[in-house]
């Protein structure tokens with residue numbers, strides 16, 4: 001891979017713009033193997049090696065909306081239409097003429113596109129990408145096949161992907177003495193108080209509840225007794241959260257939140273964990289912070305800090321408040337809305353907790 005990058009760097013392919021015409025595209029020389037439009041608005045393609053793709057854009061007319069398409073040689077077996085979401089109306093795979101495949105992406109009306117800035121980038125002999133839009137609303141990935149599949153040993157690669165999906169080896173959870181510990185997990189906000197509202201309307205109350213529930217399951221599997229201060233979207237003031245904790249013999253209290261920046265600045269991302277006092281609280285905060293950073297590459301480490309938040313100030317056991325990212329941040333928000341990332345964060349928080357219990361308990 002590195003060798004390839006050394007001597008070829010990136011290949012760029014310009015997009016042909018037909019702002020008001022219906023000229024047929026020129027012939028190209030390779031077949032489409034897999035494609036995906038990712039949540040960041042990037043279309044990724046995998047083709048046969050050394051393909052000469054042709055990409056086109058046409059502005060909306062009476063018949064259809066803005067369209068972007070790529071032509072590949074090799075005839076498609078089953079022409080099909082795939083329903084879009086977000087700014088994408090639909091994706092069509094067809095054969096415009098004999099021996100050719102065409103991937104058409106049709107956008108919804110009034111989608112703000114900047115085709116003049118588009119550039120198809122060759123990442124490898126068989127991989128391509130092009131940024132089509134900036135997702136303003138939540139967008140679900142659409143695609144067929146594995147765009148990242150290498151040309152080598154397919155079986156190994158598929159196994160790897162399977163493994164990645166099913167076990168979090170890199171986050172393997174430590175064992176602790178069963179039926180010894182009790183933990184209170186406090187999903188922030190709820191009910192009429194949704195907490196932070198992020199990009200695309202993503203709500204803190206939902207994200208932290210989802211993460212908290214997974215943390216509970218993971219800890220329960222390790223024989224730790226877990227109590228959630230809330231299990232659904234209910235209104236729960238701060239004093240009762242503290243009371244719940246103080247009325248149990250809980251060893252620790254962990255409040256889970258997500259951040260919002262002032263002015264909803266999209267460039268502000270990052271994770272931080274607060275404790276109120278004591279070396280135990282600080283140690284717990286450090287363990288959790290370290291783990292959540294591991295599953296959030298690229299997101300800044302805002303550190304372990306002392307904070308005077310009500311729930312950690314008034315609880316009688318070591319207590320921390322975790323901020324798992326900025327719902328208003330471009331990088332964090334995109335991740336926080338995904339269940340896969342919520343699971344990773346939950347694993348990370350559970351791991352930090354178990355490490356702490358194992359060490360201190």
Ligand SMILES: [Zn+2]
Pocket residue numbers: 188189195196204257258
């Ligand atoms: Zn909050």
